[in-house]
Amino acid sequence: MSTTSGRPRRATVHDVAVVAGVSRGTISRYVNGDPYVSASARHAIEAAIAEVGYVPNTAARHLVMQRTETVAFIVHEPHSLFIEDPNIGGILLGANAALSEADHQMAVLIIDTERDTERVAKYLSGGSVDGAIIVSARAYDPVARVVERLRLPAAFVGHPPGATSAAFVVIDNRGSAHAITERLIGTGRRRIGMIAAALDRDSGSERLAGFADALGDRYDDNLVERVPLYSYSAGRDGMNALLDRAPDIDGVFAASDAVAAGAMEALRAAGRRVPEDVGVVGFDDSAWARRTLPALSTVRQPAEGLGRQAATLVLEQLRGDITPREVLLESEIVWRESA
Template identity: 65%
Template sequence: MESTRTRIRRATINDVASAAGLSRGTVSRVVNGERYVSEDAKLAVEEAILRVGYVRNSVARNLVRQESGAIGLIIHEPHSLLFEDPNIGSILLGANAVLSAADYQLVSLIIDSERDSRRVADYLQGGLVDGAVIVSARASDPIALAVKNLGVPAAFVGHPPGIPDIPYVAIDNAAAAEAITARLLGTGRTRVAMIACALDRDSGQDRLAGFKAAMGDLFDPGLVVEYPLYTYGFGLEGMQELLRRRPDLDGVFAASDAVAAGAMTALQESGRQVPEDVGIVGFDDSSWALRCRPQLSTVRQPADLLGKRAAELVLAQIRGLPSPAEVLETSVMWRGSA
């Protein structure tokens, strides 16, 4: 027998044309709202479209036009979507706002395995998108290579080292970390620890570097613990470990708000008062910050703006305009936790 797949054949532009007693070209003009089609013809085509149930095949259209009207947004760290990191959501929404206004479709592609990585690279290279925003890339990312390879218009959110040429939009993690650590030291603390995370990413490295810079002579490697992800759980664990090592510490810089929230819980469970006994500061100014008691002093980073600007960089490239890298401003939000 035949295949079991007997999907009903879709109506094409030709079906509409013969139903309306007109030609392909005229139907195409009506569908695309072009000039030079008579009122009679327009009505006849519209009636025929309804009658045969026509909807345009975008694949064929994209093939001849050599563009897709879609921009990919690649998320390399889907697990952070889940629990701790509200930044990705804001970036997504920011990018969507810009692209939607320019009538582009944002398509998000997540990479959760080696297999995904290859498939997404194919997707990007295959002409299915006109450009890409790449979030939380790692150094030597196969995606970055694929993008470079074919010259797909792209922009990074964040600034992975080792990939030149592709524009990015980022914040100065090191400077911001230095600023908030300095502010914490300004409250008179001298034994300040750090819970460092995600050292495989530029953001993690830079926040640690900024901390060291601010600490200067006070820096003590024994007061730094390292964890792979920016999570509440590692914040809790990290704080417990630090308290074991140095029960007399009087300040902590947590690499993100989620980490800070975990650390605060550990501190309070150990019977210490925040900020009286130990001052604590975070990073991101995410919804975590206002949720802590006391509320968290932290670095505000404009996550939605990161998404917006990255999208704008991609659109600029598509339009042949200059697309310079950009570093956005951060600020210290000083609240009750230190």
């Protein structure tokens, strides 16, 4: 098949119909997954498609079905952290696996600036996706409000304040932070501080709350350094600030493994040994935890499981189950040499 311009002509439904000996309507029903196509017609159509090289026009099919079979994966983090944080990658891979099994595509959207927020809001409003998975949403996040206004099937990883009408997949951040802080207290530490990150979202604020719960009357807000992001550099800078204020600190709970790794670098530079002088614990059990020396005691959260479950919740809504629900996944302490 060729044209006068020399470019190959795209095979059409008509070409398939001629070779298969069936009507174009039968082919249309086959392409759209209609079960009322006989086995003989199905075999003839499949053979004809292979012979003429026909590729269905998915855009036209989606227009008829009013579906794109695409789900947005929205990450509200700086570009640098998207690369640095292994948890985001794990969540993405888990979500993609579940969507792929359902023959859906993923569109990854990163929000770093206010301009990104406006761009993503316009993209979602244009009907380019059927649903959304939202990671790292802030309290009363503007994109979350857009998703709710559009009534877009959605699932959050976490449960940011202000989000009410979507589905959520969570871990017990507060309880897990409480448990690992208690374990750190049990090693005999007396001056325990925290590098508390990302307090504008539920995970960060709940981890700080769990830390305070575990210490009770021993909690000292002067031993809490608040940093903006779950990042290595935030951990390093936060640890330096804590050492300046409290040079006798002997235990640190870092709000993530990346933060903990940065804190351990700062401690080494200050001549403090881990765990002999300062015990350090983190949160995530990401690649950072196995990259540190000594290996990091931490809380294991199932990153891929969070992504897979979030995608499943969106797919459920696309199939007609519109009742929002929250799914809690287990997390556990992994105790290593850093404390």
